[in-house]
Amino acid sequence: MKASHLLVAGSLSLFMVSPAFAARDYISIVGSSTVYPFATVVAEKYGKTSSTKTPKIESTGSGGGFKLFCGGVGVDHPDITNSSRAIKDSEIKTCADNGVKEIVEVKIGYDGIAVANAKTAPQFKLSRKDLFLALAKEVPDPKDPAKLIANPYKTWKDVNPELPANTIEVLGPPPTSGTRDAFVELVMETGADTLEAMKALKKADKKAHTKATQTVREDGAYIEAGENDNLIVQKLQSNPNALGIFGFSFLDQNGDKVQGSSIEGKLPTYDAIADGSYPVSRPLFFYVKKAHVEVIPGMKGYLAEFASEKAWGKEGYLADKGLIAMPDAERKEMAESVADLKVMEGK
């Protein structure tokens, strides 16, 4: 058993060596899975064209990203966090409590959320009100709008007489997903606000209103299809009756298989999302720890690569991946604030 003696000795020596890592020579990035496909492209391009190592990017979700990011200053903590929403006041406070006082906020562009179905089925013309009525767990009773009842609608025709008489069947992301949060906020909440009964409820009982607008029905009409948007695209193809909810980049890549439904008369196209006329879109961000910029090699180069026209511009490579570019003026302003490392004002 000489061999196992050697193994024991070897593993012990590993333990001895291990606590000796201090410096980190690559950028560590965490955060949103929505920004992940864009940040990874920039990281890869940057890594290949510069002499520094390629940044490491973890997809932890926006909230998880802030938790790690705000853990403190030092090589054990990430340098950048991606986010599909703006940083919350509570997160700024956590950051400050842990010594992360100087944060640079960078808006990188917009992302659209598409409601799509298979090419073989007719295209849907939806409104946010239709989607709220079809997908909320509780809706105002059509006979007595002051009362909330369990969602009685079975087909799209029940929701809106102009829609086809197909059974309501929507494949979408689970509650852990940022896409789901954005969908609830941009579609369900605004859709609810178009109803008089929900407005009245908002005034009367804010908590009940929030609950009613944010709870998606659980009787099988909304099917949680997992975080994998590719899977939703595949399922839509095999089931032409179903609609699916996913990010614009997946619609962009699968234009021969699925079609986006129009929402308030606007189709989810690149131009409609860019000019803001397509209603279901949100800005994407990343946040930089200023204290790390001088310490970790390659930070400035990575930021410059991200904020360059060839990356986030209208014709840039991120647009090819489905990121919706910001208007020219906003992009210019952002690029300047990245170059100056303009620290966020405390709210």
Next chain:
Amino acid sequence: MNSPEPVNTMTTRPSLLEPGKNLKKRYRTDLWFQRIGITAIFLSLAFIALLFFQIISEGYTAFIQTNILLEVEFSEQAFAKENLATADYPGLIKKSLTDTFPEVKSRNGKKLLFSLVSSGAAYKLQEMVEANPKIIGTRQKMWVAAASDVDMLMKNKIDRKAPEENRRLMDNQLAWLDILKSQGRLEKQFNQTFFTTGDSREPELAGILGGVKGTALTLFITLTLAFPIGVAAAIYLEEFAPQNHWTDLIEVNINNLAAVPSIIFGLLGLAIFINFFGLPRSTPIVGGLVLALMALPTIIIAGRASLKSVPPSIREAALGIGASKMQTITHHVLPLAMPGMLTGAIIGMAHALGETAPLLMIGMVAFIVDIPGAITDPAAVLPVQIYLWADSPERGFTEKTSAAIIILLAFLMTMNSLAIYLRKKFEIKW
């Protein structure tokens, strides 16, 4: 008087030589049982065959890649500057393409033309020049990777009959490709990139080597820790430990640990190795430590079982001729128990090989391009690579996902055959 009333006995208690009424029924149930067993085996084989067929038919195309033959001029003026890294390599590719199709003049047309070639082609030129600066000033013919959309078209995974606005490739791009094809400058070749590079966001540049090396490093740590510790624990518990409440408690807890969901080990790893000991995130050393914790109970349980199966007569004989307890164990018991222990270790390792859940917590589910060279470099493992690719929007990653699964299965089979070989080698019959 003494006639034994034969008729009566025949009906209640038949002769053993005569077939009874129940016998047929018993044979029938026997037959049914066999049939159910055979059906079960057949079904599971059919499922495995289906799985393999599905994965291989989806994934084999990832091992070939569409390449385009370009004639690139490494003109002197393109390398006027001293630094070879800052030369305009994409420009060289673009020049070569516009030379091939001089009729393309519009800005939009050029953009479509340039998008036929992978963005990785420029890096290839850079590597060539850096390796051999003498080629500056010459014209070179070379195969470069086509963009993923072109690759998908060549593999019939894009429907070229779909209306133009729904296709990733426009009509004029298809026309250019047809011209290239007729000139023999568009070919499907063996995809070397897949085996020599790390992850990428461009399907045609993505490779599995990063995942394979990450897995190898992680499993190396797991094996070097879990196997010796597991074997030592099994020997102590089986051969030395007294039978009391404490050892009972330890035994129960080891059995419980074997059934703990793997993500819990990830949380433990995050809390202890990263937050307390300050080991770097996303590295094989932390991954290996976590997976070692996970594999330990399996190895200990299997080790104890194989020690138990060594007949006591062997121990008694050794002790009887004057061997010490330690000599008995190392010279006689352990060699006999080794094959079983190895099997247990391999089962534990195979389990560890397929894990992603615990690695999620310690940051190994990450986009890592550079190929890890040491246990402290950030690395991804094979299952993580599969998960990340399955989640990517680009169409080209579908086949890469299946190809990565093929590689993972190959890894698993190699490990299992190694285990069988070692077991056969060490096996001692008595």
